Each structure stands twice: as C-alpha cells, then as structure tokens.
Amino acid sequence: MQPVFRFAPSPNGELHLGHAYAALRDFALCRKAGGRFLLRIEDIDRNRSRPEFEAAIIEDLAWLGVTWETPVRRQSEHMAAYGAALDRLRAANLVYPAFMTRGEIARATAKPEWPRDPEGVPHYPPVDRRLKPEEADERIAAGIPNALRIDTAGAMEFAGALSWREMGEGPAGEHGVITARPEMWGDFIVSRKDVATSYHLAVVTDDAAQGVTHVVRGHDLFHATAAQVLLQRLLGLPTPIYHHHRLITDATGRKLSKSNRDTSLRALRKAGATPEDIRAMVGLGSSGKGRR
Numbered sequence: 001m002q003p004v005f006r007f008a009p010s011p012n013g014e015l016h017l018g019h020a021y022a023a024l025r026d027f028a029l030c031r032k033a034g035g036r037f038l039l040r041i042e043d044i045d046r047n048r049s050r051p052e053f054e055a056a057i058i059e060d061l062a063w064l065g066v067t068w069e070t071p072v073r074r075q076s077e078h079m080a081a082y083g084a085a086l087d088r089l090r091a092a093n094l095v096y097p098a099f100m101t102r103g104e105i106a107r108a109t110a111k112p113e114w115p116r117d118p119e120g121v122p123h124y125p126p127v128d129r130r131l132k133p134e135e136a137d138e139r140i141a142a143g144i145p146n147a148l149r150i151d152t153a154g155a156m157e158f159a160g161a162l163s164w165r166e167m168g169e170g171p172a173g174e175h176g177v178i179t180a181r182p183e184m185w186g187d188f189i190v191s192r193k194d195v196a197t198s199y200h201l202a203v204v205t206d207d208a209a210q211g212v213t214h215v216v217r218g219h220d221l222f223h224a225t226a227a228q229v230l231l232q233r234l235l236g237l238p239t240p241i242y243h244h245h246r247l248i249t250d251a252t253g254r255k256l257s258k259s260n261r262d263t264s265l266r267a268l269r270k271a272g273a274t275p276e277d278i279r280a281m282v283g284l285g286s287s288g289k290g291r292r
C-alpha cells in the first residue's frame, strides 16, 4: 500500500518559519517513502479561520515547492462525518454533556493539587459525569450550552492497552513504541459548545477518511497523540505511524507564534528571501533532510 502523508494547517494566521520547517520535513519524508501528499485545512474554529489565510497558506506552500493532491479537504465541509463519529461514542455511552462555564471550572479547580493536562489546563471536574441522564436532558432542554466530553476512565477500560509507533521523537526524546496515556488529558472535549466537533475528533476522523498512514507534525502535539489513539480505538479506526519533530524557536527559545511578523514567510519573501534561504534558515539542507 502506498503511504499517505498530510500537512494540516489551521487558517488562522500567516505561515511562519515553524510551518515552513514542518511542511518541508513532512514533504521530504513523504517523498522518501514514495508516498502521496495531502493538504488539509483545519478550519473548525469559525471565529479564527479566514478564507484569506487559507489562500495565503496555499500560495506560500506552493512557493516553498511543496505539492499536494487535490481536492484539498476542508474540515468545515465534513461536519456530518464528525457527527457520525459522535453518535458512535454516544451509543457506546462513552461521552457526557458538560455544562460548566470557564469561570465555574476555574473556581472548582483552583487547588494546587488539582490534576492538569500536558498544556497546563486543569482536568474537568467529575461533576457532570455523575449527572443523571434525566437531569442532563432537562438542562439541555432548558437551553444551557454544553460541550460533549469523553469519559476517559470508562473509555480506557473499554479500549484496553493503547500504544503507537513513534518514528520521530517527543519533547523528552520519546521514540519507538509509545504507551498511550490518555488519562493525562482528563475528560477531554469531543464536541465544543460552539462547534459540534473538537480538534481531536476531527483529526482522527479525517486521518482515517483520507487513508493517512503517516502523521508528521511538531512535538508540541506529541501528547495529543494519546487522546487521538484512544479515539481511533473507540471508533474502530486504524492508528497511523507518527513522526513528531523539533520545533523552530525564536532567539529566546520560545515556539514561534502566528503573531510574530518577523518570521512570517510573506514578510521574508517580500524582503527578498528565496525558498532556498528559508530552508537554510530552518536548518534543512537543499535535499530537505534534517535532524529529527
């Protein structure tokens, strides 16, 4: 079977050197494996996604020399697929409506010993998980906004042992067969209050729908893999091979952000940089080979 790779940017800003590194690494690994390369626009966040950013991303990637198959998959066009995945989780009784507001969560978890996820966000309090279904239905009928969260402990019992193959490395040098520990995320969101899916749910649904065999991305998403492997198992989807890579950082060692104009590919291009200059700036040789 021919390998399938994908690059999956969110159209909420301009691409910067970090994205250039990620896209070029991904594309080079795909070429080396003789794979197909796909582009996916992750635009479920309606407030932050803009068509002009999508157009700019496509232009910048093409300028860098990356090529992909068409049509491009746009997540906002596949809400029905995410809905079907949610129905499956609901039918297995592995999700519950979560009603707490940000403020309520902050107050309930303001204790130094409260568990936090890898991004430092406090785990969701177990209050709504214990709510009687009739009570939850009443609140929904009353129009109280709710997200859907996964009952992680219940889901893990259902799923059994979980692992993935890591060909790159995690932030602490993790490599090889990695044991997935989704409990590190607590009861994570599978459907947001404002949009009927979540990053994790949309990514696993799309990776499977597109036949993705290799996920190449920055090691800031290494721990997200545990949640995604859990969802894959619950939904009966295959787990791809993962290749997490280093991040491009600024002079102070911080991850680049989309608001950092100095490293935007458009700005660098306007200032006369060539695609070869960009490769050199992110430490990739002309062949696209580089460190993990």
Ligand code: GLU
Pocket: 008, 009, 010, 042, 203, 216, 217, 221
């Ligand atoms: N859309 C995500 C981002 O731009 C990447 C998702 C992924 O590669 O799994 O950070």
